[in-house]
Amino acid sequence: MEKLILTLLAVFTASASAETLLLRGATVHTVAGGTLAPGDVLVRDGKIAEVAAAITAKADRVLDLKGLHLYPGLVSPGTDLGLVEISGVRASVDDRETGDFIPEVESWLAVNPDSELIPVARANGITHFSPIPQGRHIAGTSALLAARGWTIEDMLVRRHTAMHLFWPDHSLSIPGPNPSPNAKSLEEQARERKEKVREIERFFADAEAWAKRPPDSPSVPAWQAMQPVLSGEVPLMIHAQDAREIRAALKWSEGRPGLRVILYGARDAWQLAGELAQRKIPVIYSEVFALPARSSDAYDAHFSAPAILHKAGVTVAISEGLERASASGQRNLPYIAAQAAAFGLPADAALAAITLVPARLHGVDDSLGSIEPGKDASLFAATGDILDIRSQVRHLWISGVEQPLDTRHTRLAEKYRSRPKLE
Template sequence: MKNLKQILVGVAFLFGIHAIAQQTPATKQTGTITITGATAHIGNGTILENSTLVFENGKITAIGNQTTPAKGRIIDAKGKHVYPGFIAPAKPLGLVEVDAVRASNDDDEIGDFIPNIRSLIAYNAESKVVESMRPNGVLLGQIAPQGGRISGTSSIVQFDAWNWEDAAVKVDDGIHLHWPSTFRRGRWWQGEPRGFLPNKDYTKDVDEVTAFYNNSKAYGKSRTETKNEAFNAMKGLFDGSQKLYVYANGEKEIIDAVTSAKESGVKEVVLVGGYEAYKIIPFLKKYNISVLVQHTHSLPKKADDDYDLPYKLPKLLVDGGLLVALENSSTSNFQTRNLPFYAGQLVAQGMEKETALQLITGNTAKILGIDASYGTLEIGKSATLFISEGDALDMRTNVLTHAFIDGRELSLETHQTELWKRYMEKYSR
């Protein structure tokens, strides 16, 4: 009887695992695939009508008009659109499964200055949240740690893998710093007024960051045998092999963050958030600062801001000549699947549609340093792309028929599509 119980428990466990398991990752591309007749959105601002796109061994080998020879398996995409895979930067995708369940959250570690914490090794390739990205064309992401002052080191992954080793596209690409704010929320439980109050410790907080920069740089030049993992993890910032992603929104905070980093010898700085970046565009251009600007579906932060500032902010920065990409600053990971529709919002603000597309494809790839392989549909680059029945920036028409990562054809089924089919059948009776 005991053995029978164990067998039944084991069978129930296996069925449970099957019920929650991800789609099996696609196998390596073996034959040539040609997509014909589609409108190709290259990702660099150009469009190719009635295109022919050929890829083999995971790489694009030809792209042109209908005179380009078709080979191998042919996908007729006439009347449809083909896009490079969308890229989601600066999010803890695969690190947080259910916000309200602490045991499923692995995006933060104890400590304020922990650049040596690597997000990649905690990445859950079988995350249901990650799985839900693919049907909207979001196929790559920068997995960023959260919390503390210096949260840790991010890596870039593709969203169809068994594990983090298979998923990795670029390992340990950058350090993520949450810059101190000049204001803080009032601690009403200690008798302080509600709302925002000046942060009296701002100068002290900035000095701590600057000291950490300087100590890390000095450690990299020293010959000490004492190992300091935190200082050692910062060396890539000073030799240019890694980028510093600074989260800051206020005008003063942005200026202080960039100035401090540059004066300390940090080679490349990327601004994340940048709510008031439009006020200091010449300053950002002077230091060649790229911006991962907050998503457009949000409310103004201040009472005297334009009511539509979040909607038009990316366009203001692009018009100012900055290299800009969109990031989803929403606290909920699952909202990242709406990334193409944040870009679509910019079209309503007067931005050209192909320019808006660049903010989630080519521009993002450049900022993350993966543009040699991803972000645009060009010969020699990865065949990470998808076919949509309509405009991918419009939630009404972005219906994917095919998707590929490095030439591997993905399943577009998720737990959400399964539930949708189940209940559509239920209510259609």
């Protein structure tokens, strides 16, 4: 019986994606080619077949979207969505493995496809997301998943979108006049930082040496996982926040020009915008709503950071981050971009920072991130500008199949709206 149900579901999904659908009369935000107001989009076999001001081709179904805004699905470039359900319940947290250097780990294998937080994110326009493994140094690879599917295999769009390196903390703990017995001197802290960087350097050197092994050498999963990173096939996403950390990571990467570096987190990256632009290192900025790190920082230092980076010529994507209830807060991704737009980031760049740029950084911009013929029909229709908190998503499609927008939130709201009234 179970096999029959799964077969019927597969047939239904295939037939739904094979349907020719004409989305008519919306304000179409293509991201890559401007805005059509109004415009039509023709979807065939789960792909965008045509985008134009008016489409006359016949379709199996025509949906009038007059008054609505049509966008490409939002892409969350880095999150713990699917890996964390309730951060205070250890059994629902699976965002890291033990060990300092575990490049063979693949985070998507730990994603819970039944997470109640995935529909919540989807209900606000997020169609794809990248679950990031966390750890001490090399934490493993991320993948790109669709925000729908019965299993993780159903959800998987692309494996090995990035290897993740968490750069050692470079913050300073300055001993006071009456330091505790366990307080470390500045010199000792500096030695520990240098040793951690040397550990990273030795690991990369060992991975390079393994590539030159004799042909009959036994397979080592960790070293095998590093080879696409060393060749530049898979990007190395370096997680660093403080300016000292970012500067140290950039200096280290100079000695390995073959690496494709992406900076994640990047709280103080705006201070190094010129170097990042010169070296063409993209930034996934996750600190828009973080408090200023220093008393000397302006109140809007992080609000305006994406604008500073963009103006300098840095490719910028925007993320909710891996802290501050990232999984449950994924629905706020467009509002984080909106805050950056309010502080100088052009509106079109803010929209691209949560659509086309993340798709490009994860190697799927040929199929996601914009509304163009030939791309995947992952779209949503909203009542207004998606960067406006008042806008509501009315329809959402992933690969041409319309997805439900109900969530645990809406089910609870309906439940308590219909409760018996007290007499």
